[in-house]
Amino acid sequence: MKIYNSLLGRKEDFIPLDGNKVKMYACGITVSGEAHIGHAYQALIYDIIRKFLVKIGYDVTYARNYTDVDDKIIAKSNETGIPADEYALKMIENIDKEMARFKVGEPDVWLKATCCIEDIIEFIEGLIAKNHAYATEKGDVYFDVESFPEYGKLSHRNLEDALNGVRVDNDEMKKSPLDFALWKSAKEGEPYWTSPWGKGRPGWHIECSTMNRKAFGDQIDIHGGGRDLIFPHHENEIAQTEALTGKTFAKFWIHNGLIKVNGQKMSKSLGNSLLLKDLLDKYSAETVKFALLSTNYRGDINVTDNLFPDAQKHLVDFYTVYVNALNKGVALTGEYKEIDDEFNSAMSDDFNTALALSNLFKYFKLAKSSLNSGDIERAGAVLNQIKNTYSLLGLFEEDAKWFVETFGEKGEDVPNEVKLVAEERWTARLEKNWAKSDELRAKLLELGYVVKDYKDGYTLEKK
Numbered sequence: 001m002k003i004y005n006s007l008l009g010r011k012e013d014f015i016p017l018d019g020n021k022v023k024m025y026a027c028g029i030t031v032s033g034e035a036h037i038g039h040a041y042q043a044l045i046y047d048i049i050r051k052f053l054v055k056i057g058y059d060v061t062y063a064r065n066y067t068d069v070d071d072k073i074i075a076k077s078n079e080t081g082i083p084a085d086e087y088a089l090k091m092i093e094n095i096d097k098e099m100a101r102f103k104v105g106e107p108d109v110w111l112k113a114t115c116c117i118e119d120i121i122e123f124i125e126g127l128i129a130k131n132h133a134y135a136t137e138k139g140d141v142y143f144d145v146e147s148f149p150e151y152g153k154l155s156h157r158n159l160e161d162a163l164n165g166v167r168v169d170n171d172e173m174k175k176s177p178l179d180f181a182l183w184k185s186a187k188e189g190e191p192y193w194t195s196p197w198g199k200g201r202p203g204w205h206i207e208c209s210t211m212n213r214k215a216f217g218d219q220i221d222i223h224g225g226g227r228d229l230i231f232p233h234h235e236n237e238i239a240q241t242e243a244l245t246g247k248t249f250a251k252f253w254i255h256n257g258l259i260k261v262n263g264q265k266m267s268k269s270l271g272n273s274l275l276l277k278d279l280l281d282k283y284s285a286e287t288v289k290f291a292l293l294s295t296n297y298r299g300d301i302n303v304t305d306n307l308f309p310d311a312q313k314h315l316v317d318f319y320t321v322y323v324n325a326l327n328k329g330v331a332l333t334g335e336y337k338e339i340d341d342e343f344n345s346a347m348s349d350d351f352n353t354a355l356a357l358s359n360l361f362k363y364f365k366l367a368k369s370s371l372n373s374g375d376i377e378r379a380g381a382v383l384n385q386i387k388n389t390y391s392l393l394g395l396f397e398e399d400a401k402w403f404v405e406t407f408g409e410k411g412e413d414v415p416n417e418v419k420l421v422a423e424e425r426w427t428a429r430l431e432k433n434w435a436k437s438d439e440l441r442a443k444l445l446e447l448g449y450v451v452k453d454y455k456d457g458y459t460l461e462k463k
Helices: 037-055 071-080 084-102 113-129 159-165 204-216 227-245 276-282 285-293 307-327 337-348 353-358 360-373 376-393 400-407 416-430 434-446
Strands: 002-005 010-013 021-030 059-067 109-112 133-135 141-143 180-185 193-195 198-202 220-226 250-256 259-261 301-303 449-454 457-462
Touching (some): 002 250, 021 037, 021 204, 021 227, 037 059, 037 084, 037 220, 037 250, 037 259, 037 276, 037 285, 037 376, 059 113, 084 276, 084 285, 109 113, 109 204, 113 133, 113 193, 113 204, 113 227, 141 227, 159 227, 180 227, 198 204, 204 220, 204 227, 220 227, 227 250, 276 285, 276 416, 285 307, 285 353, 301 307, 307 360, 307 376, 337 353, 337 376, 353 360, 353 376, 360 376, 400 457, 416 434, 416 449, 416 457, 434 449
Parallel strands (some): 021 059, 021 220, 059 109, 220 250, 259 301
Antiparallel strands (some): 002 010, 141 180, 180 198, 193 198, 449 457
């Protein structure tokens, strides 16, 4: 098993710190808004990494966090008039709902910054005691970057480069412009906690270091996140954690690429953010996954107009093979070891999902040729192995007939207005709100469509 380690800039053999036990942490979402495609991508990648490591025999404990106190959350609170804690809780509920629709696995350990305030204060006190941090007269606490000579080892920057790459605030009480906030004194109207330095709240970087330590202790095997977090967030995590413990914080640093929209980095300021809810209202979760996983996780993904429609077409074609096999009475049983072996080989080379997905085309070609030649047993074994192997990526878990009828050419002709009503009705059924489900079924009839329910979904047909 080889993993690209951002700390060293190369692939390395993966050897955990403690036998086959793996401690893995991935930075989660700052809940200042709804879940977007970047959040979904990162959650998907680290869920898959966890699942593959488990598949090949490792005992993995996987932790993720929600940052639920932050400058952006406070700004949204001021904008909406909703108290910051209530706003954060509402966003977490919304994000959890969309992630459930996306069918991404839950971590073993969920952490929230506001549940670790006492731990954060204790962490900061330890840094001050070791002369790695200092408090100001205003009640702010800063990490003294010059006290940690290895600063820059993850991002491969010297202090001058780091200074050019960091946003500098104007606090004259800082010893150096590079010093970063561990504790921020409370401004009027902001949420706060009582600390030895006065009323305030934690800085962003100290939250993740503390939550990591709370979950796993001083050292972990894998720390993950988006590439945009390498500097300054992960660099600062290394500095404050290793300054406190004197130990190597994470053995492997893994970073996924960024989402671009028609070549531009996705951002709220550019107005090109793609909300997960909007994607899932239009495409299946498997379609979104297939599109995202078709690029190696370390590369950037360019979302063009054709990315998701093309992924959906491929999946419809694949699922059509299943439909044809089932119509011929093929039993999906048996194994086809070559498929699983090639999947494991691709994933063992730095989780190469792009290669694993490209192999699907030859597997389905084999399944179709087996069907055409009458080799029913081989067709069943190939199709069964694909389902069993690729379920790790969250694929081929839907009812084949439903998928083809819903997302094939007939499904694409259904007006968006009708699709939205149908999705609302399906949600009502999942929530066992039968009255609302019946009401929306009647509305679909008025719009000229009959809905048919299956175990894992539904289809729409014109009256």
